[in-house]
Amino acid sequence: MPLKGTPVKRAAHAGLLAATYLPSILKGMWITLRHIFRRKVTMQYPEETWKLPDNYRGLPALVRDDQARVKCVACFLCEYVCPPKAIHIEAQEIPTGVEKGPKVFDINMLRCIMCGYCEEVCPEQAIFLTKEYTTVGVNREEMIYHKDRLLEMGGIRPDPIKKWAHLTAEAGSGTHR
Amino acid sequence: MDSASAPPPPMPSEVPRGEDALHGERMVINMGPSHPSTHGVLRLVLTLDGEVVKAVQPHVGYLHRGMEKIAENMTYHQFIPYTDRLDYLAPLSNNVAYVLAVEKLMGITVPPRAQVIRVICCEIARISAHLLWLGTGALDLGAATVFFHTFRERETLYNIIESLTGTRLTTTYTRVGGLMNDLPAGWTGQVRSFVEAFPKALDELDALLTGNRIWMKRTQGIGRIGAAQAIGLGLTGPNLRGCGVAYDVRKTEPYSGYEAYEFEVPIGSEGDAYDRYLVRLAEMRQSSRILDQALRMLPEGPINIDDPKVILPKKDRVLTKMEELIEQFMIVTEGFKPPAGEIYHAIEAPKGELGFYLRSEGGKSPYRLKIRSPSFISLQAIETMAVGGLLSDLIAVVASLDPVMGEVDR
Numbered sequence: 064m065p066l067k068g069t070p071v072k073r074a075a076h077a078g079l080l081a082a083t084y085l086p087s088i089l090k091g092m093w094i095t096l097r098h099i100f101r102r103k104v105t106m107q108y109p110e111e112t113w114k115l116p117d118n119y120r121g122l123p124a125l126v127r128d129d130q131a132r133v134k135c136v137a138c139f140l141c142e143y144v145c146p147p148k149a150i151h152i153e154a155q156e157i158p159t160g161v162e163k164g165p166k167v168f169d170i171n172m173l174r175c176i177m178c179g180y181c182e183e184v185c186p187e188q189a190i191f192l193t194k195e196y197t198t199v200g201v202n203r204e205e206m207i208y209h210k211d212r213l214l215e216m217g218g219i220r221p222d223p224i225k226k227w228a229h230l231t232a233e234a235g236s237g238t239h240r
Numbered sequence: 241m242d243s244a245s246a247p248p249p250p251m252p253s254e255v256p257r258g259e260d261a262l263h264g265e266r267m268v269i270n271m272g273p274s275h276p277s278t279h280g281v282l283r284l285v286l287t288l289d290g291e292v293v294k295a296v297q298p299h300v301g302y303l304h305r306g307m308e309k310i311a312e313n314m315t316y317h318q319f320i321p322y323t324d325r326l327d328y329l330a331p332l333s334n335n336v337a338y339v340l341a342v343e344k345l346m347g348i349t350v351p352p353r354a355q356v357i358r359v360i361c362c363e364i365a366r367i368s369a370h371l372l373w374l375g376t377g378a379l380d381l382g383a384a385t386v387f388f389h390t391f392r393e394r395e396t397l398y399n400i401i402e403s404l405t406g407t408r409l410t411t412t413y414t415r416v417g418g419l420m421n422d423l424p425a426g427w428t429g430q431v432r433s434f435v436e437a438f439p440k441a442l443d444e445l446d447a448l449l450t451g452n453r454i455w456m457k458r459t460q461g462i463g464r465i466g467a468a469q470a471i472g473l474g475l476t477g478p479n480l481r482g483c484g485v486a487y488d489v490r491k492t493e494p495y496s497g498y499e500a501y502e503f504e505v506p507i508g509s510e511g512d513a514y515d516r517y518l519v520r521l522a523e524m525r526q527s528s529r530i531l532d533q534a535l536r537m538l539p540e541g542p543i544n545i546d547d548p549k550v551i552l553p554k555k556d557r558v559l560t561k562m563e564e565l566i567e568q569f570m571i572v573t574e575g576f577k578p579p580a581g582e583i584y585h586a587i588e589a590p591k592g593e594l595g596f597y598l599r600s601e602g603g604k605s606p607y608r609l610k611i612r613s614p615s616f617i618s619l620q621a622i623e624t625m626a627v628g629g630l631l632s633d634l635i636a637v638v639a640s641l642d643p644v645m646g647e648v649d650r
Contacts, residue, residue, distance in 0.1 A: 068486030068507030071518035073460075074451040087452040094448055095385050104392050118424065120406035144572050146318045178321040178412045179420075184572045186558050186565055192406070 120177045120192045123170055124217030125210065131219060134189035137165040141181035141190055149174035150181065168210040172198055191217060246285075246299060266294060273302045277380040277635045280645030284622070284634075291630050298619045303649035311609040315575030316342050316416055319609070324410040326613060327647040329372050330365035330590045332401065335414040340495055341585035341596035342416045346578040348550070354418050354543045355497040360431065360534045361404075361413060362496070362587070363527040367438070368397040369590035370520045370527075374445065377517070377639035381458045386448055393441050400430050416576070417551050418544030428535055435531045442524055450518070459514035463625035463637035466511060473624065474617045477592025478519045479641055483511035489588035496587075500537070501530050513640035520642075550576050575604035584612075591615050591642060613647040 080086060106113070115121075128134050137154035155166035181190045193216060200206040208216075272283040281302035287295035307326070311319045323338040324331040336358045343350065350358075375390030398408045403424055405411040413420050449455045465475075467483040480487055488505045490498040506522035508515025544551045552571055553564035580602040586595035592614025599608040618641045625641075626634045 066486040066488065066491050066505060068481065068484070069504040069522070070484075071506050071508055071515065071522050073509070073514065073518065074456060081453050084453050087454055091385065091448055091452065094444055098389075104395065116403040116406065116424070118406040118421065119402070138569075140569065140572055144318065146314065146321050176321055176410060177407065178410065179406065180318070180321070183420075183552065184568065186568055188555065188559065 115194045115196075119194050119196075120179045122172060122177065122193055122195045122198060122208075122216065123175065123181055123190055123213075124193045124195075125168060125189060125213040126191055126217035126220040127214060129219060129221040133164055133214065134187050135165050135168060136161050136163050136187055136189070137168075138163075138186060140184045140186060144180045144184045146178060146180065147174045147176050149176075165210060168213060169207050170213060171207045172200075173203060173206045188220075188222065191220065193217065265289075271634070273299075278638060279376060279643065280648075282619070282638070282643065282645055282648070284638075286631070286634070288631060291632070293626050293629055293631055293634055296623045296626050296634065298622055300616070300619065300645075300648050303645045305650065307650045308609050308611060311606055313605060315572075315604050316578070316606065317571075317575060319606075320414065321410065321412045324412055325646055326611065326650065327369070327589060327591055327594070327615065327644045328409060329644055330369040331409060331411045332361040332405075332413055333365040333369075333587065333589045334594065335411060336362055336496065337585070337587040337589060337594045338596055339414040339416050340587060341583065341598050342578065344585045345581065345583045345598050345600055346416070346550070346576070348417050348545055348547075350418055350545055351542050352497070352539045353541045356534050356538050357419060357423065357543065358414065358496045359498065359501070360531060360538075362589075363530045363534070364397055364400065364431070366527045366590045367524050367531075368394050368401075370524050371397070373520060373590075373639075373642045374517075377642070378449065378455075380635050380639045381455070383449065383452075383455065386445060389441070389445060389448070393438065396434050396437075400427070400434060403427060403430065415544070415551070417547060418542075422543050428538065431531060432535055435528055435535070438528050439525065442521070442528075446521060450521070456514065458633075458636055459517055459640070460512060461510070462513045462629065462633045463516075463640055464510060464512045465621055465625050469624055470511065470621065473620050475592070475621055476614050476617070477588070477590070478516055478523060479592060479614075479618050479621065481506065482508040482516035482519045482640075484509050489586050489593050493586070495585070501533050503527075503530050513636045516640045516642075577602055577604055586612065589614060591644065591647065592618065594647075611647075611650055613650065615643040615645070615647040616650075618643050619648060 125133065125135055137152055139152055142150040142152050149171045151167065151169040152165050153167035154163055156162065157164040177192060179192050182192050195216065198206070267288045269286050269288060270283060271286055272278040273281040278284065283299040283302065285297040285299060286293060307322050310322060320335060320338060323334040326334045371390040371394045375387040378386035401411060402408045404427055405413045405420065465483055467485050470480050470483045471485065476487065484507050486505050486507050489495070491505055503526040506519045506526065508519050548567050549571070553567050557564040558568045578600045580600055582597070582599040584595055584597045586593045593612065594614055595612035597610040597612065598606050601607040621641060622637060625637045629637070
């Protein structure tokens with residue numbers, strides 16, 4: 064069955080008055096001028112800033128749990144999934160608790176596209192996208208965020224699920240950096 | 241670089257004197273690749289005779305990123321963020337187009353709620369893309385006010401997109417087998433209030449332009465193309481419908497449940513820039529209608545299919561259960577492996593028929609991915625539309641074709 068379209072209505076040139084362009088100009092002016100009395104929509108950035116939604120995807124950061132321990136266990140899943148290959152991890156053995164942690168955790172913010180895949184795949188809830196969207200550096204090295212800076216950005220995010228509770232009880236109050 | 245690699249079109253050796261304005265002396269000039277009215281890095285090599293365009297040669301490739309090749313080296317999921325960067329004015333509909341193609345390859349049908357949300361996403365993308373087109377197109381032709389009005393409306397839509405996906409532009413919202421997340425609380429209310437307020441804003445834009453004599457003079461009869469020619473060149477979307485051909489993938493090959501919605505397919509009659517303008521304007525009204533219906537029919541239920549081989553398990557299970565943890569690692573590293581075969585799936589994107597051709601050899605990455613981008617094909621029509629017209633009309637032609645270079649070059 065051929066699809067039936069709905070023809071659009073074309074306006075036609077109408078008369079001498081229209082040929083003076085005056086009606087068009089006046090109508091346009093009238094519509095434009097009415098907007099003066101409407102609510103202003105312009106935002107005075109940077110004095111005013113945007114209210115971000117809770118699921119906003121800004122720069123990624125590493126978080127610590129409520130006992131200030133690094134949550135990342137260097138499983139390399141985020142490094143693997145990262146579409147632009149912005150994450151670089153080197154693992155190390157750590158004495159307590161989860162046994163493995165990141166020695167190096169770099170995110171190249173010049174490559175990062177804030178797609179949120181790292182947060183989505185992380186099996187430890189150790190990496191999150193923050194609401195940070197302003198970032199600046201004077202050279203490329205500065206834009207590679209190292210572990211310390213990422214941890215500082217992420218801060219402490221208490222676990223909704225205390226998955227290590229029973230293990231840490233066995234191992235004493237182990238803390239690792 | 242350019243003059244060496246791409247010689248300008250050959251000039252005719254014999255031009256009868258007196259027939260053309262400058263006695264046949266032609267000038268070859270570059271328009272672009274950084275020209276405000278080429279909307280990106282489009283370079284047009286023009287052969288001019290005075291103000292009359294004698295030949296137009298579009299040069300593309302300035303935004304080439306090798307996306308199709310990149311796709312061959314990653315899992316199907318990892319490519320979704322790349323689709324945001326095709327037609328970057330409607331990333332949501334690109335996301336939908338890509339995952340629908342992968343789902344077709346795998347024989348997946350997503351739950352009804354996900355289908356309706358995808359329709360809402362596509363129509364929001366259409367309205368926002370058309371609004372941007374209208375604003376910048378009018379700005380190219382000197383009507384600056386329209387630009388501000390459309391951007392105000394577009395801002396509302398971008399807020400809606402931001403609260404849904406977490407970003408304004410690079411949405412990455414769909415997943416194979418479902419969606420990234422369910423609708424946030426109060427989101428449908430946001431869309432509802434937009435749908436209610438939008439027709440009024442559209443009336444205003446309509447009043448500013450449609451009957452405006454200056455606008456009519458700049459667009460009527462400009463960039464005319466016949467239906468047969470348009471089909472021959474492979475034009476789709478509003479550019480084709482402007483010539484009076486009723487072709488809309490949403491109607492001809494419905495996907496994502498489009499057959500359940502009631503909407504019209506606006507078509508033009510003359511195939512000029514004015515018709516393409518009217519068609520897009522009417523399409524925005526139809527999209528708003530579809531949004532209204534979609535909000536009414538939005539069912540409750542899951543947004544993802546129930547398949548642990550495709551969909552990532554729930555986070556709380558990943559954290560505490562071994563099975564789900566293994567699934568998580570398997571899906572991320574090994575991906576899913578669609579059966580060997582090839583498919584083509586197209587959707588009606590704002591610019592026209594956006595199709596993904598996928599060939600699988602049974603591995604975790606596509607063996608070949610080809611993107612049929614409507615803007616690339618639209619560019620072919622510039623020559624037909626602009627030759628013989630004035631240089632200033634070429635601006636109207638490019639604007640009315642609505643090419644997006646992210647999609648042209650891929």
